[in-house]
Amino acid sequence: MSQEKVERYKKEKANRKKIIMQEKRKSIAVKLSISLVSIAAIGWIGYSAYNVIESNKPETVVSVNMDSINDYFAGLSADTAQ
Template sequence: MSQAKVDNYKKNKANRQKMMKKEKFLHRLEMVGITLVCVVFVGWIGYSIYAKVERAQGTTQETVEFDASAVQDYVSGLTQD
């Protein structure tokens, strides 16, 4: 049994650098994923707040009236000639 443990230790020692690289890569990948999720979450919150503020400010509507009688008279004068 002791020889099996020694063989296992030697095998792990030989592959240690590969395993460490893989673990570091996976750790970085997890950190990038977590950062991306946080950025999306903060952006979503910011957009929601912005939309609520814009909606609150847009409740007053302004009505504009345009008198187009002069334009209609001009156009009808052109078609009569």
């Protein structure tokens, strides 16, 4: 039994750098995925809140009185017809 432990320890020691690097990669991947999901959720919440706020604002209506321009053009067309 002790020989098995010694062999296991030797294998672990030989692959220790690989094991540590794999654990670091997994840790970085988990942190990155959590960060991306969090950023996406915060962005979605912000965008939704902005749309709600914008939809509740009253719309401004602008009207233009074109009577004087229409009279001017009508006068020009009357002058050219004569």
